[in-house]
Amino acid sequence: xxxxxxxxxxxxxxxxxxAQNRYFTKDAKINFNSSTxxxxxxxxxxxxxxxxxxxxxxxxxxxxxxxxxxxxALMEEHFNENYMESSKPKExxxxxxxxxxxxxxxxxxxxISPIDWKSEKQVVADVKGDLTIHGVTKEVTLKAQITPGKxxxxxxxxxxxxxxxxxxxxxxxxxxxxxxxxxxxxxxxYTPYQQ
Amino acid sequence: xxxxxxxxIILWIFLIGIVVGVSALYYVFNMxxxxxxxxxxxxxLDAKQLISDFKKDESAATAKYIDKAIMVKGEIKSIRxxxxxxxxxxxxxxxxxxxxxxxSADVVANASKLAPLTKGSTGTFKxxxxxxxxxxxxxxxxxx
Numbered sequence: 001x002x003x004x005x006x007x008x009x010x011x012x013x014x015x016x017x018x019a020q021n022r023y024f025t026k027d028a029k030i031n032f033n034s035s036t037x038x039x040x041x042x043x044x045x046x047x048x049x050x051x052x053x054x055x056x057x058x059x060x061x062x063x064x065x066x067x068x069x070x071x072x073a074l075m076e077e078h079f080n081e082n083y084m085e086s087s088k089p090k091e092x093x094x095x096x097x098x099x100x101x102x103x104x105x106x107x108x109x110x111x112i113s114p115i116d117w118k119s120e121k122q123v124v125a126d127v128k129g130d131l132t133i134h135g136v137t138k139e140v141t142l143k144a145q146i147t148p149g150k151x152x153x154x155x156x157x158x159x160x161x162x163x164x165x166x167x168x169x170x171x172x173x174x175x176x177x178x179x180x181x182x183x184x185x186x187x188x189x190y191t192p193y194q195q
Numbered sequence: 196x197x198x199x200x201x202x203x204i205i206l207w208i209f210l211i212g213i214v215v216g217v218s219a220l221y222y223v224f225n226m227x228x229x230x231x232x233x234x235x236x237x238x239x240l241d242a243k244q245l246i247s248d249f250k251k252d253e254s255a256a257t258a259k260y261i262d263k264a265i266m267v268k269g270e271i272k273s274i275r276x277x278x279x280x281x282x283x284x285x286x287x288x289x290x291x292x293x294x295x296x297x298x299s300a301d302v303v304a305n306a307s308k309l310a311p312l313t314k315g316s317t318g319t320f321k322x323x324x325x326x327x328x329x330x331x332x333x334x335x336x337x338x339x
Contacts, residue, residue, distance in 0.1 A: 026283075027283075072226075074224055103326035
């Protein structure tokens with residue numbers, strides 16, 4: 001009972017303290033491109049959830065893998081069943097992967113460049129943090145363009161990843177069709193988080 | 196003479212084989228998108244039940260519901276239209292409830308069913324469960 005009261009008290013304090021500092025969106029766009037001259041492979045999700053805390057410059061980002069849309073249904077199927085394994089049943093995964101969460105990709109990090117949240121000028125900032133894709137976490141530093149504002153914050157980022165780094169196996173039969181590096185583009189417009 | 200006849204038969208089998216093979220490849224390559232609206236829902240439940248399943252054990256709930264056709268019912272707490280003209284209905288809670296996304300084409304096709312669904316009313320949606328972030332996302336939804 002004491003624990004419960006403590007929890008409630010803590011969450012109240014945290015919420016009140018953090019309420020005005022957080023900006024949030026559930027409709028961030030994220031797309032990636034791994035096209036080669038042989039095949040256009042572009043996918044987009046409009047349903048990434050992301051939050052920025054302007055008090056401590058922390059950023060979190062997450063997206064569900066099955067919300068990515070491709071030009072062809074077949075690509076979507078291969079992406080989810082074979083490469084990202086997001087819709088692959090746990091029983092048919094490798095033993096080491098059974099406990100991993102393949103249903104989402106996540107980023108959690110911090111804006112390390114100085115940023116004046118009161119100005120409304122666009123800045124290019126370095127964001128450093130942990131990127132988790134396909135159950136594998138790597139530290140990355142990304143360049144983001146951030147436009148602060150009182151009622152909204154706009155942010156975009158573009159970066160590249162190598163699928164092999166995240167244990168994403170691409171069969172040799174299609175190797176020529178999928179780019180070695182995948183370019184990821186993020187586009188988010190945050191509004192104040194009110195609960 | 197008999198040799199020529201066998202050769203012809205083999206040639207025909209070979210040709211038919213190629214035609215069948217190529218058309219099968221063509222079909223698979225351009226296969227139609229999965230249409231959840233025509234599927235029977237594997238699970239029909241209240242949004243509250245779905246939320247409690249995910250809150251209790253996210254990993255088990257993800258394994259159970261991911262990519263499955265489900266039908267959820269709940270109170271509509273918010274309605275948003277995205278840049279790509281798809282619509283999102285949040286059930287039971289705006290932040291941590293069930294978010295049902297209707298693709299733009301289905302928004303147009305189901306306009307008359309969507310019209311009475313306002314904030315505060317009860318909505319039922321059938322779609323494909325994608326898992327949970329803060330909210331549980333159900334995509335490719337159609338209103339029932």
